[in-house]
Amino acid sequence: MRTENGTEVPNDxxxxxxxxxxxxxxxxxxxPSCQREYVxxxxxxxxxxxxxxRLAGALTRIRDYGVRHGLLDAEPDGARS
Numbered sequence: 001m002r003t004e005n006g007t008e009v010p011n012d013x014x015x016x017x018x019x020x021x022x023x024x025x026x027x028x029x030x031x032p033s034c035q036r037e038y039v040x041x042x043x044x045x046x047x048x049x050x051x052x053x054r055l056a057g058a059l060t061r062i063r064d065y066g067v068r069h070g071l072l073d074a075e076p077d078g079a080r081s
Contacts, residue, residue, distance in 0.1 A: 005031075008039070013042050016056075016059055017062075022066065023059045025071070026062050026065060026071045030071075042054045042055055
């Protein structure tokens with residue numbers, strides 16, 4: 001997947017974002033440099049277990065980034081999609 005800003009997103013991160021509408025909405029509104037940082041953090045993992053853990057963590061951090069920066073309304077715990 002390639003974002004509108006031209007950031008190449010690996011398939012596993014793209015699939016995880018596709019399953020999380022809130023995180024996808026925020027990710028699409030992030031600056032290209034911020035998008036690249038998340039992609040790099042996930043893809044630099046050497047082990048599959050680390051990459052899987054980082055994928056899950058990325059979704060949480062992206063949603064939190066959206067709340068902090070006004071890109072996403074605050075959601076109560078457990079209400080995330």
